[in-house]
Amino acid sequence: MKTRSLQQIIPSIATSDGGGVKLRRSVGQNQSLRVDPFLMLDEFSSDNADDYIAGFPSHPHRGFETVTYMLDGHMLHEDHLGNQGDLKSGGAQWMTAGRGIIHSEMPQQESGRMRGFQLWLNLLANEKMKPARYQDIQPDEIPSMALPNGGEIKVIAGSAEINGNTIYGPIQGLNTQPLFLDVRLPAHSHFSQPIAEAHSAFVYPYEGKIEIGAVDQLRKLESHMAGVLSNGERIEIRNTDQPVAFLLLAGRPLREPIVQYGPFVMNTREEIDQALSDYRNGQLV
Structure with a gap:
């Protein structure tokens, strides 16, 4: 079974979005740094309410x-349709x-830690x-295993194989x-997981650093960097003398043209122009 190697490193950059929320952007910081079908990954993390209170x-x-x-x-x-949903510690949407x-995501706290991620995932042309x-996922709906x-x-999407389960x-x-x-x-741990061979994949350590690949070709990946993986059927991850936490993301590439203008992602410039016109005329939805 072919082990994936670390092919490209995308360091995250400090930026802000929404009303001025401070965050770090890796995948998607420019339009050449995508991992099809993933368009963007943002990490937000602060104990200072000034960094997040303005929300989105x-x-x-x-x-x-x-x-x-x-x-x-x-x-x-x-x-704008009247839907509401709470995003709480350990949950997802x-x-x-x-x-x-047309939506908003606004903090429901005035102090304390706000930490999480937002991922953008492309759609096929015929699904756009x-x-x-929506699928609001409560913390107890996300399965976890020791x-x-x-x-x-924790498995938010797809499946994981642990001890034959x-x-x-x-x-x-x-x-x-x-x-x-x-x-x-x-x-001093080791983690191994199969990944569909034809799927794109990347790893994002948000606490500590890791080593990726077969034993004879390990490469280090520091915190707050996206590590894009080569093709293969399995990923092998190791760490040394510090605990680590990371996201592992993979998906079937769509291999379709992408034209993006801010919050609109379509396949042609004409479709972007139509999205802008629909938004201005109140016909986006």
Whole structure:
């Protein structure tokens, strides 16, 4: 079974979005740094309310999916259709913007830690104009399992194989076949996981640093960097004398043209122009 190696490193950069929320962006910091079908990964993490209190006021999307995964904190999601959903520590929201949605994500706390991720995931051309939908995932709906070395794995999307057992996350059945794992390891540990050979994949350590690849070709990946993986059927990850936590993301590449203008992701410039016109005329959805 061919082991994937670390092919490219994308250091995250400090930036801000929404009302001025401070965050770090790796995948998607420019349009050449995507990992098809993944368009963007943002990490937000602060104990200072000034860094997040302005939140993400009302804004539009069309043509892709957004995934918000909260490690710590509480945000309220609302949209122009009257939908509401709480995003709390350990929970997630999988939103398919489809033909259009105008929504906000605003902090429900004035102090304390706010930490999590937002992932953008592309849609097939023939899915970009389908109706918007949500899946609000409560913390107890995300399966977790203890690893033999004392670590833990959480499965948000796809499935993981642990000790001969397969654990299925709450997100299944999408055309991109996403895998979204949150893994924690104690010091001096090893983690191995199969990944569909034809799927794109990357790793994002958010606590500590890791080593990726077969024993004879290990490469280090520091915290807050996205490590894009080569083709292969399995990933091998090791760490040294410090505990680590990382995201593992994989999905079926769409191999379709991408034209992006801010919060709109379509296949042609004409479709972007139509999205802008629809938004201006109140016809986005």
